[in-house]
Amino acid sequence: MKGQEWYQTAEVAEEYEEKRFSGGGRLIDRREKRAVLEAIGPVDGKDVLEIACGTGRFTVMLAERGADIVGLDISAEMLQQGRKKAHAAGVADHLEFMRGDAARLPFPDDHFDAVMAMRFFHLADTPASFLAEMQRVSKDQVFFDTFNRFSTRSIYNWALPMGSRLYSRGEVESLLDSAGLGLAQEDHDFVLPYGFYRQIPGSVARTFRSADTSILGVRGLERLASVSYWNATVE
Template identity: 70%
Template sequence: MKGQEWYQADEVAEAYEDKRFSRGGKLIDRREKEAVLDALGPVEDKEILEIACGTGRFTAMLANRGADIIGLDISGPMLQQGREKAQSLGVEDGLEFMRGDAGRLPFPDNSFDVVFAMRFFHLADTPEQFLQEMCRVSREQIFFDTFNQFSQRSLYNWALPMGSRLYSGNDVRELLDAADLELVGAEHDWVFPYGFYRKIPNSVASVFRAVDNGIHRTPLGKYLATVSYWNARLQSPDT
């Protein structure tokens, strides 16, 4: 997986959220959490697995809403940040953090109602393998996001420490077909790339976000979006 060593550095884990979700990044955090909640719906008592949970932004949020959730990540320092977050929110009893490889998930088949991954597939060197593993341990729903190939994301992709895998809509649909997944819904967002928002104050970012939303509501919005959220379900044997 791209950036594996980089994400496991203590200093990266400790500064991860401050660098990405402060300033204009607060808007990104809010929108990503909204996308997860919209796709998963009511989560109380659902058994959920989050792949590449990182510092536990979504893991803790869903535990707070009553989910029975496991957050899995390959980075020990990231998981430690997640445990501290869960403790500070008082939800440490409702979740579990595990270190593991998303390409070889340490769970039996059909273990979870939902398996999801955010900020992961742009790092995946073998996305087919990761998606197959997610499907194997899921009973019903798969949710993930991608960074889009034909967008402004490509303009600064070279500046990332590990690069980034970009996807076209056809790429994702081929992945879903190969995994026997049915696409339930897709949302496309963020004309201005994430890196732009993180560089500016939240008050200024809000102005650009309003412009972004205006463009998004036009017929061109879908095609200019830098990020897509994909909600899919396992096909029944009779499908």
């Protein structure tokens, strides 16, 4: 797994959200949370697993909406940040954070209503094995995102500390098929890569975001998106 040691440092965990989701990064945070909520739907009473939950951005959000959720991550430092967030939100008794390996999920088959992973598959060395595990423990739904190969993401990918795995649509379809998953819904966004938005103030980012959204609103131009959200069903 790319960046496994990097994500486990206390310094990275403590600064993770401030560096990525302040300024123009707030637009990314809002969009990702909307994507999750639209995909998972009403969550009250649902059993949900989030793998690679990191600092608990989505874990806590879903717990606040009534989900019975487990957040799993390999980094104890990230999980500690998530626990702090859960306590601050008053939902610490509504969720569970666990340290574990996404390649060997410690749950029986068909254990959760939905299994999700955000900001994960770009780090995966063996995405097929991870997706198969997600499918195994889910009764109904698997949701995840990918960074796209033929997009602006590829332009600066070399400059990232551990790089990223980029996916074509064909690769994602093949992974879904191999894992016994059927594609139920897809969404594509952000012509400009995340790294660009994180480097500019929020007021400036909104202008670029408006242009970005307009481009992707033209039929056929969704192929320019740097990020895709995949909502799949267990077959």
